[in-house]
Amino acid sequence: MKTKLPAIVAVFALLGLACTLWPEPRRRGFDLAAFGRLPVLADGRLKPMDSVARNTLLLLQGRQRVATPDGRSLTPHEWLLTVLFQPATADACRMIRIDNADVLSLFNLSPADGDGGVRFAFAQLRPGLAELDRQAQLAAPVEAAERTTFQRAVEELREHLLLYDHLKFSLQAPDSPDFPALLASAAQLPAARPVFETMDSFSVLRVVPPASGTPDWRTAGRSLLASAALGAGVDPAVRQYTAMGRAWVAGDPEAFNAVVRDYAASLTASFAPVMRKCALEALFNRAEPFYSSLVLYVVAFLCAVVSWLKWPDILGRTALGLMELAFALTTLGILARMWLEGRPPVTNLYSSALFIGWGAVGLCLILERLDRRAVAGAAGSLIGFSTLVIAHHLSLSGDTLEMMRAVLDSNFWLATHVVTVTIGYASTFLAGFLAIIYILRGVLTRSLDAATADSLARMVYGIVCFATFFSFVGTVLGGIWADQSWGRFWGWDPKENGALIIVIWNAVILHARWGGLVRQRGLMALAVFGNIVTAWSWFGTNMLGVGLHSYGFTSAAFYGLLSFVLVQVALIALALLPPGRWRSFRAAAT
Amino acid sequence: MTRTFFKSLLATLASIRLTVFLLVLSILMVFAATLDQVHLGVWGVQEKYFHSFFVLTRIAGTPYSVPVFPGGYLLGGVLLANLLAAHCTRFRLAWKNCGIWLTHIGLILLLIGEGVSGLWQRDSQMRLDVGQTKHYAESFRETELAVADTTDPRYDEVVAIPSVWVEERAEIQHPRLPFTLRATAYYPNAMLRMRNATTDAPAPVATLGDGTEITVQPAPVTYKPNESNWPTAFIEIRGTDGLIGTVLVSSLLVSPQAFAYQGRTWQVSLRAKRDYFPVAITLLKFTHDVYPGTSIPKDFASTIRLRSDDGREDRQVRIYMNSPLRFAGRAFYQAGYDNNDRTSVLQVVRNPAWTVPYAACGLIALGLAVQFLIHLLGFARRRATATAAAAQPKAS
Numbered sequence: 001m002k003t004k005l006p007a008i009v010a011v012f013a014l015l016g017l018a019c020t021l022w023p024e025p026r027r028r029g030f031d032l033a034a035f036g037r038l039p040v041l042a043d044g045r046l047k048p049m050d051s052v053a054r055n056t057l058l059l060l061q062g063r064q065r066v067a068t069p070d071g072r073s074l075t076p077h078e079w080l081l082t083v084l085f086q087p088a089t090a091d092a093c094r095m096i097r098i099d100n101a102d103v104l105s106l107f108n109l110s111p112a113d114g115d116g117g118v119r120f121a122f123a124q125l126r127p128g129l130a131e132l133d134r135q136a137q138l139a140a141p142v143e144a145a146e147r148t149t150f151q152r153a154v155e156e157l158r159e160h161l162l163l164y165d166h167l168k169f170s171l172q173a174p175d176s177p178d179f180p181a182l183l184a185s186a187a188q189l190p191a192a193r194p195v196f197e198t199m200d201s202f203s204v205l206r207v208v209p210p211a212s213g214t215p216d217w218r219t220a221g222r223s224l225l226a227s228a229a230l231g232a233g234v235d236p237a238v239r240q241y242t243a244m245g246r247a248w249v250a251g252d253p254e255a256f257n258a259v260v261r262d263y264a265a266s267l268t269a270s271f272a273p274v275m276r277k278c279a280l281e282a283l284f285n286r287a288e289p290f291y292s293s294l295v296l297y298v299v300a301f302l303c304a305v306v307s308w309l310k311w312p313d314i315l316g317r318t319a320l321g322l323m324e325l326a327f328a329l330t331t332l333g334i335l336a337r338m339w340l341e342g343r344p345p346v347t348n349l350y351s352s353a354l355f356i357g358w359g360a361v362g363l364c365l366i367l368e369r370l371d372r373r374a375v376a377g378a379a380g381s382l383i384g385f386s387t388l389v390i391a392h393h394l395s396l397s398g399d400t401l402e403m404m405r406a407v408l409d410s411n412f413w414l415a416t417h418v419v420t421v422t423i424g425y426a427s428t429f430l431a432g433f434l435a436i437i438y439i440l441r442g443v444l445t446r447s448l449d450a451a452t453a454d455s456l457a458r459m460v461y462g463i464v465c466f467a468t469f470f471s472f473v474g475t476v477l478g479g480i481w482a483d484q485s486w487g488r489f490w491g492w493d494p495k496e497n498g499a500l501i502i503v504i505w506n507a508v509i510l511h512a513r514w515g516g517l518v519r520q521r522g523l524m525a526l527a528v529f530g531n532i533v534t535a536w537s538w539f540g541t542n543m544l545g546v547g548l549h550s551y552g553f554t555s556a557a558f559y560g561l562l563s564f565v566l567v568q569v570a571l572i573a574l575a576l577l578p579p580g581r582w583r584s585f586r587a588a589a590t
Numbered sequence: 591m592t593r594t595f596f597k598s599l600l601a602t603l604a605s606i607r608l609t610v611f612l613l614v615l616s617i618l619m620v621f622a623a624t625l626d627q628v629h630l631g632v633w634g635v636q637e638k639y640f641h642s643f644f645v646l647t648r649i650a651g652t653p654y655s656v657p658v659f660p661g662g663y664l665l666g667g668v669l670l671a672n673l674l675a676a677h678c679t680r681f682r683l684a685w686k687n688c689g690i691w692l693t694h695i696g697l698i699l700l701l702i703g704e705g706v707s708g709l710w711q712r713d714s715q716m717r718l719d720v721g722q723t724k725h726y727a728e729s730f731r732e733t734e735l736a737v738a739d740t741t742d743p744r745y746d747e748v749v750a751i752p753s754v755w756v757e758e759r760a761e762i763q764h765p766r767l768p769f770t771l772r773a774t775a776y777y778p779n780a781m782l783r784m785r786n787a788t789t790d791a792p793a794p795v796a797t798l799g800d801g802t803e804i805t806v807q808p809a810p811v812t813y814k815p816n817e818s819n820w821p822t823a824f825i826e827i828r829g830t831d832g833l834i835g836t837v838l839v840s841s842l843l844v845s846p847q848a849f850a851y852q853g854r855t856w857q858v859s860l861r862a863k864r865d866y867f868p869v870a871i872t873l874l875k876f877t878h879d880v881y882p883g884t885s886i887p888k889d890f891a892s893t894i895r896l897r898s899d900d901g902r903e904d905r906q907v908r909i910y911m912n913s914p915l916r917f918a919g920r921a922f923y924q925a926g927y928d929n930n931d932r933t934s935v936l937q938v939v940r941n942p943a944w945t946v947p948y949a950a951c952g953l954i955a956l957g958l959a960v961q962f963l964i965h966l967l968g969f970a971r972r973r974a975t976a977t978a979a980a981a982q983p984k985a986s
Binding site: 041042043044045206216217402403405409410413458462465466468469472473476479480481483484485486487488489490491492493494497498500501504505507508511512514515517533541 | 605606607609610613614616617620621623624627632635636640704707711713880881882883884886887888889911912913914921923925937938939941944947948951954955958959962965966969
C-alpha cells in the first residue's frame with residue numbers, strides 16, 4: 001500500500017485537475033459560459049466577456065465573487081450582465097474595495113457598513129462622489145512621486161469608480177427608462193443622438209465588430225450614431241446584445257440562450273480566429289491552471305520536507321511526481337498565454353513572476369534527477385509556490401495580457417533579453433533557496449549528513465555558475481537592445497543597475513570560492529545574500545521609479561520586500577554561527 | 591629590498607582577495623548611485639559616481655567637498671590593473687584556463703570601451719517640425735556662446751565658443767572677431783523677468799539689446815528629468831578703443847542680441863551646443879499610433895528625407911521605435927514628440943566606441959560558457975568514476 005502512495009496521489013491530483021476543466025453548471029438555466037466567450041475590444045485588445053468580468057472584479061475588489069444585498073452570490077458573468085443591463089441592482093452590490101480609512105471617511109462610512117469591512121456599494125458611495133472629485137482635483141497638480149498615501153488612494157478609487165460607472169454605458173444608457181424601446185424603430189434614432197453620444201464617450205467596451213468599410217471595433221454608441229446619421233437600421237450586434245439584455249432582465253433563459261447562440265454563430269462565420277482565442281481564454285480563466293499548480297507545489301513541498309525525516313524514498317517520489325505535474329501545468333498555462341498574446345513568455349512583471357518560478361522549477365527537476373534527496377525538489381516547490389503567490393498579487397492590478405508599449409514592442413528582444421535575464425533571476429534565487437535548505441537543515445536538525453551537505457554545495461556552486469552566465473548574457477542583450485533602440489549601450493538606469501549587481505554578486509561568489517576565501521558555510525551565506533540582491537533588482541528598482549523617498553514606506557509591496565530581506569539577513573546570521581552550534585555538525589563530531 | 595617590496599605589491603595587486611574587494615565596492619557604488627537617482631536624476635548620478643575618480647560629498651554648511659568613496663573611473667581602473675596583474679603573475683596559458691582568459695580579455699575590453707564611451711560619447715537632440723530641415727542636433731545639457739557676423743545677407747559667419755570660457759569668466763579672443771568678450775556674471779540656471787513687471791529691480795547691467803529691459807533671478811540647478819536649466823550670463827564686449835557694451839545672453843532668450851561695430855552687424859547668443867553633420871534632414875511626416883480605445887502608445891515613426899552635402903545620398907528613411915538610422919558616424923533614434931504630434935524629437939548619439947561592447951560581451955559570454963562547460967564535464971567524469979567505483983564491490 002505504502003509503495004503505491006506516489007501513484008495514488010498522482011491519480012487524485014489528475015482527477016482534481018480534470019475537475020477544473022469541467023464546464024460551469026448553468027445558473028437558473030442561463031448559458032452564462034457561452035455569453036462569457038463573446039468577444040469585445042477593451043484595453044486595446046480583443047478579449048472575451050469572461051475576462052472583462054473577472055479582471056474588472058479583481059481590480060475593483062480583489063476577488064471574483066460578488067455578494068448581493070439579499071445574500072445571494074453572483075458569478076462574474078452574472079455580475080457583468082447585471083451591471084450592463086440592471087445598473088440599479090448592480091449599484092446596490094457591495095463590490096468596491098476601500099482600505100484607506102481616511103478615504104472612507106470622505107463618504108461618512110465606517111468599515112461596519114461594508115461587506116467584510118472593506119467592500120462598499122456604488123449606491124453607498126454616490127453621495128460622496130462630489131467630495132471625491134474635489135479631493136482628486138486637489139491631488140492632480142502634485143507630482144505622482146510626491147503624492148501622499150491618501151492622495152494616491154483617492155486617485156485609485158476615482159479611477160475604479162469611473163471604470164465601474166462607464167462600464168454601464170457599454171450596451172445601453174443606464175438612465176434611459178426603456179432602452180430597447182428606443183431602438184425599436186429607425187425613425188426614433190436621430191432624436192436619441194445625445195444619449196448615443198454619451199454612451200460613445202463613456203463606454204469602456206467596444207462591442208460592435210468591424211463591418212465592411214470600418215476598420216475597427218466600435219462602441220455601441222458610435223454604431224448607433226452611425227445608424228442615426230444614415231437612417232439605417234440598428235447594427236445586428238447592438239440588436240442582439242439588446243435582445244440578450246431584455247431576456248436577462250425578464251429572467252427568460254431560453255430566449256437569452258437562443259440570442260447568445262445566434263450571435264456567436266454569426267461571429268464564428270466571419271471572425272473564427274478571434275472566437276477560438278476567446279474560447280481558449282475563457283477556458284483558461286475558469287481552469288485557473290496557476291492556482292492548481294500553487295496547491296500542488298504546497299503539497300509537493302510538504303512531502304519533500306517530511307521525506308528528510310521519514311520515508312525518504314516514497315515521499316521523495318511523491319514530491320517529485322507532484323512537482324512534475326505542477327510544472328507541466330504551469331508550462332501549459334504559460335504556453336496558452338503566449339498563444340493568446342502572440343508574444344514571448346515574459347512581457348510584464350506578472351509574467352516575469354510566472355517565468356521565474358517556471359525556470360527555477362525546471363532546473364530543480366534536472367537537479368533532482370541527478371541527485372535524489374528531495375532537496376532540489378523542496379527548493380523548487382517553494383520557489384514555484386512563492387512566485388505564483390507574487391503573480392496572484394500582481395494580477396490584482398488589471399489585465400495581465402496588457403498591450404505592449406511602443407518602446408517594448410519587439411518580439412525578438414523580448415524573446416532573447418527578457419527570457420535570458422529572467423532565467424538569470426530564477427537561477428540566482430534557486431541557489432539562494434538551496435542554501436537556505438542547507439542552513440536550516442544544518443543548524444536546526446541532525447539530518448544534514450556529510451554526503452547531503454557536499455551534494456548541496458555542489459548544486460549551489462553549479463547553479464551559481466549557471467546564474468552568472470545567464471544573468472550576464474541577459475544583461476548584455478538588454479544593453480544591445482538599449483543600444484539599438486535608444487542609442488546607448490548602458491545608461492545606468494535602476495533596472496540595468498539591478499541586473500548588473502546580480503552579475504557582479506555572482507562573480508563575487510565564484511571568486512570568493514575559487515580564492516578559498518569561503519568554504520561551504522560561507523558559500524551558503526553568500527548565496528542567500530543573492531536572494532536579497534535579486535529581489536531588489538526585481539522589485540526594489542521598480543519602487544524607486546515611483547519615489548521611494550516620499551511614500552514607498554507605506555506600500556504593501558515595500559513591506560513585503562523589507563520582510564523578505566530581513567528574513568534573509570537572519571538566515572545569513574544563522575549560517576555564520578560557528579560549526580559547534582550547528583546540530584548536524586555537532587552530531588557528526590560526537 | 592625594493593625588489594621584494596615591488597614583488598609583494600604586485601602579488602597584492604594580482605590577488606583574488608583584491609578582486610573580491612573591488613567587486614563588492616562596485617556593488618556598493620552602483621547601489622548607492624541607484625538610490626541617489628531619486629534626488630539627482632540619471633545624468634547627475636553618472637557625473638557624480640561613474641564618470642569620476644572619487645565620489646565627492648559636500649560638507650554641510652561649507653563650500654568644501656570631500657571624497658567619500660572611490661568613483662567609477664578609479665574602481666574600473668584598479669579592477670583593470672588587478673586583472674592585468676593577475677594575468678601577468680598567476681594565470682598560465684593552458685587549455686583548461688581558456689574560458690577564464692576569454693572572459694577576462696572581454697572584461698578588459700569592456701572596461702576600456704566604457705571608459706572611452708564615458709569620455710567621448712556625445713548625446714544631442716534634434717527637434718523637427720513637419721517640413722523643417724536641419725543640419726545639426728543640439729545638446730540637452732551643454733551650451734555654447736555663438737557670435738555671428740550677419741552683415742552679408744547671403745550667409746552668416748559664426749564663431750562658437752564652448753561655454754566653459756563663459757563659466758570661468760575668461761577673456762575670449764578669436765582671430766575672426768575684432769573685439770574681445772568676457773563674462774562678468776554667469777548663472778547655471780536663472781529666471782528672466784521684464785524689468786517693468788518688477789518693482790524692486792536692481793540697476794541694469796546690460797547696456798545693449800533686450801537685456802536692458804530684463805532682470806535676472808538666479809535659480810538653483812535642477813536635475814529633474816522633466817525640467818531644464820537655463821544658463822544665463824552678462825557678456826562685456828570690448829573693442830580696440832574701449833568698451834562697446836554689455837549684453838545679456840541666456841538660453842531662455844529666443845532671438846540673439848544684435849549690435850553694430852566698425853560698420854558690421856553682429857549677433858551674440860548663448861544657445862544649446864550644436865553638433866553639425868554633413869547631411870540635411872527634413873521631417874516629412876510624423877505618426878503616433880495608439881491601441882484602439884486606449885492611450886497606450888503603439889508606435890512612433892518619423893519619415894525623413896536625408897540629403898548628404900556631397901550629393902551622393904538623397905533618400906527617404908523611416909525612423910521608428912527600435913529601428914534607428916545610422917549615418918555619418920551618428921545614430922538617430924525616435925525619442926519623443928511634442929506640439930500635438932507636429933514636432934518629432936530625435937536623439938542623436940555619437941559614440942566612437944559603440945561596437946566595443948558587442949565584441950567584449952561576445953568574448954565574455956563565450957568564455958563563461960567554455961569555462962562552465964569544462965567544470966560540468968569534469969564533474970560528470972568524476973561522478974561516472976565514483977558510480978563505477980561504487981558499483982564494483984557489488985559486482986564482485
